[in-house]
Amino acid sequence: MKAEHYVGGVFRSDGPAFPLVSPVDGTELGAVPEATREVVDDAVTAARAALTGTWGAPGGEPERAAALRRIADGIDARFAEFVEAEVADTGRPREFAETVDVPRAAGNFRAYADLLYGRPERSYTTPVPGWSVGAGQALNYTVRRPLGVVAVVSPWNLPLLLSTWKIAPALACGNAVVLKPSEETPSTATLLAHVIADAGLPDGVFNVVHGHGAGAAGEFLTGHQGVDAIAFTGESATGAAIMRNAADHVTPVSFELGGKNPALVFADADLDAALDGTVRSCFTHSGQICLCTERVYVERPVFDEFVARLAARARALDGYGPMISAEHRDKVLSYYALARAEGATVVAGGGVPEFGDARDGGFHVEPTVLTGLPETARAVREEIFGPVCHVAPFDTEDEALRLANDSPYGLAATVWTRDLSRAHRVAPRVETGIVWVNCWNLRDLRTPFGGVKASGIGREGGEYSLDFFSEPVNVCVQI
Numbered sequence: 157m158k159a160e161h162y163v164g165g166v167f168r169s170d171g172p173a174f175p176l177v178s179p180v181d182g183t184e185l186g187a188v189p190e191a192t193r194e195v196v197d198d199a200v201t202a203a204r205a206a207l208t209g210t211w212g213a214p215g216g217e218p219e220r221a222a223a224l225r226r227i228a229d230g231i232d233a234r235f236a237e238f239v240e241a242e243v244a245d246t247g248r249p250r251e252f253a254e255t256v257d258v259p260r261a262a263g264n265f266r267a268y269a270d271l272l273y274g275r276p277e278r279s280y281t282t283p284v285p286g287w288s289v290g291a292g293q294a295l296n297y298t299v300r301r302p303l304g305v306v307a308v309v310s311p312w313n314l315p316l317l318l319s320t321w322k323i324a325p326a327l328a329c330g331n332a333v334v335l336k337p338s339e340e341t342p343s344t345a346t347l348l349a350h351v352i353a354d355a356g357l358p359d360g361v362f363n364v365v366h367g368h369g370a371g372a373a374g375e376f377l378t379g380h381q382g383v384d385a386i387a388f389t390g391e392s393a394t395g396a397a398i399m400r401n402a403a404d405h406v407t408p409v410s411f412e413l414g415g416k417n418p419a420l421v422f423a424d425a426d427l428d429a430a431l432d433g434t435v436r437s438c439f440t441h442s443g444q445i446c447l448c449t450e451r452v453y454v455e456r457p458v459f460d461e462f463v464a465r466l467a468a469r470a471r472a473l474d475g476y477g478p479m480i481s482a483e484h485r486d487k488v489l490s491y492y493a494l495a496r497a498e499g500a501t502v503v504a505g506g507g508v509p510e511f512g513d514a515r516d517g518g519f520h521v522e523p524t525v526l527t528g529l530p531e532t533a534r535a536v537r538e539e540i541f542g543p544v545c546h547v548a549p550f551d552t553e554d555e556a557l558r559l560a561n562d563s564p565y566g567l568a569a570t571v572w573t574r575d576l577s578r579a580h581r582v583a584p585r586v587e588t589g590i591v592w593v594n595c596w597n598l599r600d601l602r603t604p605f606g607g608v609k610a611s612g613i614g615r616e617g618g619e620y621s622l623d624f625f626s627e628p629v630n631v632c633v634q635i
């Protein structure tokens with residue numbers, strides 16, 4: 157699929173082009189148009205114009221829910237093309253795109269078509285006070301209206317899943333959307349625009365502009381006066397830059413940012429299950445999921461066994477996929493070097509795999525297990541976003557919690573224990589937005605999703621997204 161902008165119902169490719177590079181073997185896959193300020197202006201103008209139509213009008217829920225279902229059906233109908241595009245752009249295992257990315261994208265639209273009907277609003281009856289005019293009562297009730305034009309800025313790690321996770325609730329609430337996908341992974345966004353065009357949404361309700369972030373399309377969009385809200389997933393430092401840019405227009409933001417996620421493995425855990433879970437949470441998509449574990453704390457009696465078995469599993473991994481770009485591979489490798497310099501023992505991996513085929517031109521790194529670093533080490537504190545974890549021992553529950561919470565981030569944690577009381581005691585004390593007990597990345601789309609501290613602002617999912625993407629308006633009627 158050739159990457160194109162989609163603006164006001166029209167596909168276009170204006171702006172200088174930049175190359176799209178395969179992370180698997182470094183070959184060029186195609187060219188992507190870089191949206192200029194004019195293209196971004198056109199997209200915001202088209203989105204604003206669409207708001208004057210029927211899309212976000214009161215009572216439009218049935219029409220919007222039907223449209224979201226047509227989009228979901230359209231994704232299903234082009235399933236193979238979406239899989240192809242996501243695999244080519246990201247280099248991820250095909251099975252991951254087939255079982256996670258594409259089904260979940262359709263699922264995001266279906267979930268919000270359903271959720272539109274499940275929203276009770278409260279009403280309050282208030283006595284009219286003596287100092288007011290007349291007597292009797294007033295009835296207060298809340299109506300929800302769309303925010304307006306929503307900018308969605310999405311990352312490269314789960315391009316379709318994460319963009320539709322924001323687009324679906326934004327559209328459900330009657331907003332018009334301008335999507336700026338990552339420059340690294342533009343293809344499924346263009347394909348989605350075709351599906352949305354075929355689903356018959358009014359022109360301008362959904363728009364896509366391609367291009368880079370800082371000093372380019374992302375910055376033009378998030379600083380645009382015509383944008384009423386920003387939903388962003390990506391690096392925490394980028395979130396801070398977007399906030400500064402949005403401050404002039406006091407634009408509300410919903411942020412899903414980075415993490416340095418801890419796993420706590422207690423000695424009473426089912427160690428096989430904890431190992432399986434930790435292999436998944438550290439190495440799925442080569443660690444390029446914001447929910448991935450990078451810090452593992454293991455109770456001392458099982459520490460040596462756990463490290464040995466985790467390292468063996470890491471060494472045996474195959475087909476885990478490359479880093480997204482040469483730049484990101486170099487960043488991850490620089491952390492491997494830094495960890496060594498900081499005194500780490502490299503128990504598994506630590507380098508670049510050799511395949512003896514075309515993949516040697518790609519951006520692969522080895523799954524890596526480290527031990528022996530102090531908690532102050534940069535490799536323990538900073539998000540690496542690669543297939544790497546540091547494993548450290550602990551002796552008490554309080555120590556485990558102290559270690560887990562000593563982080564600028566607070567996105568997701570996993571706790572492995574057979575002790576039910578301990579699980580319920582520990583989970584609320586971990587300073588993250590999500591705590592998984594004896595599992596990882598089990599998702600119910602109605603639950604609050606997001607992080608604390610530098611890991612984000614606000615929550616996505618279910619009614620939390622519907623709340624962000626709509627404005628409550630209180631109507632007070634004297635009766």
Ligand SMILES: NC(=O)C1=CN([C@@H]2O[C@H](COP(=O)(O)OP(=O)(O)OC[C@H]3O[C@@H](n4cnc5c(N)ncnc54)[C@H](O)[C@@H]3O)[C@@H](O)[C@H]2O)C=CC1
Nearest residue numbers: 310311337338368369370374375390391394413414446541
């Ligand atoms: N928490 C998460 O889900 C993710 C975290 N990351 C982290 O970010 C690091 C770098 O990856 P990137 O793709 O470069 O993440 P990023 O945060 O730079 O990019 C995410 C999106 O924001 C846009 N963007 C970048 N700078 C912008 C700006 N100043 N104004 C507006 N938009 C801007 C990008 O074009 C992209 O669409 C990774 O190494 C990882 O640490 C990356 C992807 C997802």
Ligand SMILES: O=C(O)/C=C/C=C(\O)C(=O)O
Nearest residue numbers: 313389444445446447599
């Ligand atoms: O990696 C991220 O940024 C977020 C991942 C989110 C999911 O996997 C999810 O919503 O299920």
